[in-house]
Amino acid sequence: MTTFRHFYVKSTKGVTDAKKINLKDIPGTSGRLDIIARSINAAFWLSNNIRRNVVFHTILHGMPDPPVYIRFEGEKMRKISPDERSIILFILKALERTRENEVESTPGVFVSRKNFEKFIEENRDKKIYLLMEDGKPMKSINFKNERDYLFILGDNLDLSEEEKQIAIEAGATPVSIGKTSYLTSHCIVVINWYLDMLEREVE
Ligand SMILES: C[S@@+](CC[C@H](N)C(=O)[O-])C[C@H]1O[C@@H](n2cnc3c(N)ncnc32)[C@H](O)[C@@H]1O
Structure with missing residues (x-):
């Protein structure tokens, strides 16, 4: 039996409008989503593989439209690389597709409105x-x-x-x-x- 490891990291100020985030200044413009990106890297990446038994959850509480709940599922994730910029790009795609009810914004990445x-x-x-x-x-x-x-x-x-x-x-x-x-x-x-x-x- 595979035991899954779920990680939840709070994003206290994570910005909830993709248009406000500048990829050239992620720490300065995203409400420290760089912390979330590094946490996702730490949760999933091995030297030559990703951990399929990991699920990563975060809730962005920053302006202008919180809360936004995002979940990454290792079993289904595709094409995400371990660098911060790539991970942030997938968060931006999730933000662009935020709905009340959950949608899969890209393979293995799910977004909805949910509080803690x-x-x-x-x-x-x-x-x-x-x-x-x-x-x-x-x-x-x-x-x-x-x-x-x-x-x-x-x-x-x-x-x-x-x-x-x-x-x-x-x-x-x-x-x-x-x-x-x-x-x-x-x-x-x-x-x-x-x-x-x-x-x-x-x-
Ligand atoms: C950078 S620390 C928070 C620092 C500190 N609590 C503060 O805000 O001043 C971020 C998170 O890592 C976890 N953490 C850090 N050091 C830890 C430790 N020694 N044992 C368990 N969790 C730790 C806690 O969940 C904490 O909220």
Whole structure:
């Protein structure tokens, strides 16, 4: 049985109008969607392949028209390369096609309007982990491989207290990869590496 790894990264200021984003200045014009692009890179890419058992979720909360929910499914993604510019291009295509109800803007990329509460409600079937510096040490967690995992992370502005509370009420376990505060994308690399290592141990 394949256990899927889901990652959610909040985009606190991610701009929700494709026309306002300049590909020559992604950090300056996109509300730091470069963080989301690097997180997507970290979630999916291996040296010569992409992880088909990964699903990446984000909600853009920036102006002018939030929230926009975007999901990347590794099983179906095609033609996306690991560089930030390519990933941002696919986010722009998703923004151009945003509807109330979900549409597949390009293969494996889905977009709709959804807030965090609804997102969590729809993903309660997963084993949820809330990444925070003062959570339980990752090595003390018994990753059982029974249910799909959902890891929730903040961007440079973190999650709000309300969002953390919503996740905890849905059964999330706070988990820490150490006392040092790392970049979101680096946390994702560590999680993928750690789960890879555990899976190799039981092979
Ligand atoms: C750059 S950090 C946020 C930094 C800091 N909390 C702040 O806003 O001042 C981005 C996200 O990475 C995750 N993170 C960073 N370091 C972590 C650690 N040591 N353990 C678990 N998660 C971590 C958290 O989900 C955090 O919201």
